[in-house]
Amino acid sequence: MKNIKHISIVVALLIFDAFYAQVAIGKDMVDGNSTVLDFNSSAGNTKGLILPATSGLPSGAGLANGTFVFDVTDNKVKVYENNTWKALTDAGNSGAISGNTSDESGNGVIIGATASSADGVLVLESDNKAMILPKITSPHINVKNPYPGMICYDTASKTLAVFDGNVWSYWK
Numbered sequence: 639m640k641n642i643k644h645i646s647i648v649v650a651l652l653i654f655d656a657f658y659a660q661v662a663i664g665k666d667m668v669d670g671n672s673t674v675l676d677f678n679s680s681a682g683n684t685k686g687l688i689l690p691a692t693s694g695l696p697s698g699a700g701l702a703n704g705t706f707v708f709d710v711t712d713n714k715v716k717v718y719e720n721n722t723w724k725a726l727t728d729a730g731n732s733g734a735i736s737g738n739t740s741d742e743s744g745n746g747v748i749i750g751a752t753a754s755s756a757d758g759v760l761v762l763e764s765d766n767k768a769m770i771l772p773k774i775t776s777p778h779i780n781v782k783n784p785y786p787g788m789i790c791y792d793t794a795s796k797t798l799a800v801f802d803g804n805v806w807s808y809w810k
Contacts (some may be wrong), residue, residue: 640715661749671693674750674764677772684781686772686790686801689715690758695723700757708787708802715800717785727802728807774799778806 660668664678664685678685691708695716705718714725748754751763762769771791774780777799781788786803797808 664772669770674762674767675769677770679770681772681775683772683774684777684778686774686777686781686784686788686799687788688785696757698757700755702756702761702780705756705758706789710786713786713803715789715802721753726800727807730804731799771798777801 647765660676662668662676664683665676665680665789668676669679677687678688689706689708691710693710695707695709696705696718701718703719707716708714709716709723712725715727716723716725718724732799748761748763750767754761754763756763771789773793774790775792776794777784777788777790777792781801784806786801788801790799791797792799792808795808797810800809
């Protein structure tokens with residue numbers, strides 16, 4: 639049953655991509671023309687984006703700058719920038735992570751283009767569109783049970799908020 643749900647989501651994303659190359663999740667329409675992926679931004683939203691959890695940092699020619707992961711080996715949210723991995727959080731707690739944390743192989747769902755050289759579960763490709771993160775007011779207060787690797791935009795502090803399993807980190 640769980641696999642059917644995942645397959646349904648992937649199929650829906652592919653259908654939306656084929657017709658619009660813009661996807662809205664948790665809402666009816668994408669805000670603006672410069673958005674490739676847009677999440678629920680209504681007042682009271684407490685749902686963020688959960689980053690892929692991996693037990694080894696991806697590497698190789700298909701790895702693109704701007705890739706985000708939750709590294710369960712040291713419990714840190716990391717971004718691949720200027721061809722190196724940089725921690726965005728201090729060590730947290732990955733004890734809440736369950737399920738498959740193994741590396742994926744091959745391209746996953748691509749939104750915004752028909753193909754990509756980047757290797758990932760969800761790849762956003764666009765020369766003129768961006769992803770809008772889920773917007774949450776004060777996630778450290780309003781998200782009661784955040785999952786390690788959760789990422790969102792804090793509308794109160796106007797910062798990027800990432801949860802490492804222990805604490806929220808905020809980036810301007």
